[in-house]
Amino acid sequence: MNTTPNLTKNQSLVLxxxxxSEAPLSAYTILDKLRDSGFRAPLQVYRALDKLIExxxxxxxxxxxSFVACAHAxxxxxxxAHGHGHHGTVxxxxxxxxxxxxxxxxxxxxxxxxxxxxxxxFKPSKTTIEIRGLCEACMH
Amino acid sequence: MNTTPNLTKNQSLVLxxxxxSEAPLSAYTILDKLRDSGFRAPLQVYRALDKLIExxxxxxxxxxxSFVACAHAxxxxxxxAHGHGHHGTVxxxxxxxxxxxxxxxxxxxxxxxxxxxxxxxFKPSKTTIEIRGLCEACMH
DNA sequence: GTTCGTTGTGTTATGCTATAACGTGTGGCA
DNA sequence: TGCCACACGTTATAGCATAACACAACGAAC
Ligand SMILES: [Zn+2]
Ligand SMILES: [Zn+2]
Ligand SMILES: [Zn+2]
Ligand SMILES: [Zn+2]
Numbered sequence: 001m002n003t004t005p006n007l008t009k010n011q012s013l014v015l016x017x018x019x020x021s022e023a024p025l026s027a028y029t030i031l032d033k034l035r036d037s038g039f040r041a042p043l044q045v046y047r048a049l050d051k052l053i054e055x056x057x058x059x060x061x062x063x064x065x066s067f068v069a070c071a072h073a074x075x076x077x078x079x080x081a082h083g084h085g086h087h088g089t090v091x092x093x094x095x096x097x098x099x100x101x102x103x104x105x106x107x108x109x110x111x112x113x114x115x116x117x118x119x120x121x122f123k124p125s126k127t128t129i130e131i132r133g134l135c136e137a138c139m140h
Numbered sequence: 141m142n143t144t145p146n147l148t149k150n151q152s153l154v155l156x157x158x159x160x161s162e163a164p165l166s167a168y169t170i171l172d173k174l175r176d177s178g179f180r181a182p183l184q185v186y187r188a189l190d191k192l193i194e195x196x197x198x199x200x201x202x203x204x205x206s207f208v209a210c211a212h213a214x215x216x217x218x219x220x221a222h223g224h225g226h227h228g229t230v231x232x233x234x235x236x237x238x239x240x241x242x243x244x245x246x247x248x249x250x251x252x253x254x255x256x257x258x259x260x261x262f263k264p265s266k267t268t269i270e271i272r273g274l275c276e277a278c279m280h
Numbered sequence: 281g282t283t284c285g286t287t288g289t290g291t292t293a294t295g296c297t298a299t300a301a302c303g304t305g306t307g308g309c310a
Numbered sequence: 311t312g313c314c315a316c317a318c319g320t321t322a323t324a325g326c327a328t329a330a331c332a333c334a335a336c337g338a339a340c
Contacts, residue, residue: 008287008288008289009288009289010288010289011288026325026326027326027327028325028326040290040291041290041291041292042326042327042328043289043290043291043327043328043329044289044290046326046327046328047288047289051288062202062203062268062270063202063268065297065325065326065327091253091256093256093257093260093262093264095262096265102260102262104256106252106253106256108248108252109249109252109253112246112248112249112252113231113246113249113269113271116231116233116244116246117233117271117273120233120242120275120276121275121276121279122233122235122242122271122273122274122275122276123273123274123279124233124271124272124273125236125272125273125274126271126272126273127269127270127271127272128202128203128268128269128270128271128272129253129267129268129269130202130267130268131253131257131262131264131266131267131268132264132265132266132267132268133257133262133263133264133265133266134262134263134265135260135261135262136260136261136262139261139263148316148317148318149317149318150317150318151317166296166297167297167298168296168297180319180320181319181320181321182297182298182299183298183299183300183318183319183320184318184319184320186297186298186299187317187318191317205296205297205298205326
């Protein structure tokens with residue numbers, strides 16, 4: 001099974017940097033890490049990120065203006081098929097001390113939001129759920 | 141206008157602009173609208189916004205880098221006291237066509253997120269929930 | 281194989297968002 | 311009076327994102 005469908009060179013480089021990183025990275029940080037690989041301009045990063053996000057193998061954290069590799073790229077979780085280009089709504093818990101990010105999803109929350117939307121005839125396209133706080137390791 | 145305690149002049153001006161607006165406003169848009177009132181620099185807007193948000197009478201929309209007046213400032217909803225300086229986690233439905241924002245909260249979602257956090261000993265400080273999509277009026 | 285549209289790429293310039301750093305003024309209070 | 315906390319004003323700078331243009335690579339259509 002091929003988990004990574006035909007990434008271009010730039011997309012692979014960006015995904016690689018994201019995957020290796022413990023914490024989310026800003027586009028400009030990614031750029032700096034890829035200068036030795038030939039990257040010269042922000043747009044090279046943003047274009048790669050756009051595609052990776054579109055494919056569902058990277059995510060943007062709105063509250064940080066940063067990006068992470070998807071933690072579920074090759075899983076199918078809770079019996080829901082989950083890779084292949086896009087997955088459902090996902091939530092992030094972000095530690096404000098160590099920067100670690102935990103990606104998860106919760107069908108009860110999804111259902112609740114979907115219910116709200118249906119009642120009001122609102123058609124969701126993208127949902128952001130981000131919890132900022134302190135992880136267990138960083139609490140005193 | 142504002143039943144709110146002791147806002148400074150700049151804070152009142154910013155809140156007023158937000159309240160009158162149908163859609164979220166960026167800090168720089170607010171600045172432009174307040175030039176005639178003497179505003180000259182972004183920081184004047186950001187400082188006022190910081191306080192308003194801290195008081196819970198304005199909100200930041202992370203996915204838009206924009207700001208709205210709180211829709212619940214003077215309500216106590218679902219039997220939960222709700223004004224007075226800060227209220228619980230709130231969600232936003234944002235129409236990508238007309239820009240209209242609908243602020244709501246859902247205790248089931250709150251409970252779910254709180255449960256997730258408790259299980260992992262994660263201590264939340266601020267939670268962002270934003271649904272982008274199309275409102276009923278804007279659907280074809 | 282040539283034509284042509286699509287997609288990725290490279291580069292420069294620009295615009296939008298947010299904060300640092302420093303200084304002033306005002307009101308409350310010992 | 312002296313002090314402190316806090317709002318305010320201003321300039322400069324940092325950080326995030328896209329517009330606009332040009333070129334190369336690829337595959338499908340003819
Ligand atoms: Zn994911
Ligand atoms: Zn941590
Ligand atoms: Zn509110
Ligand atoms: Zn709409």
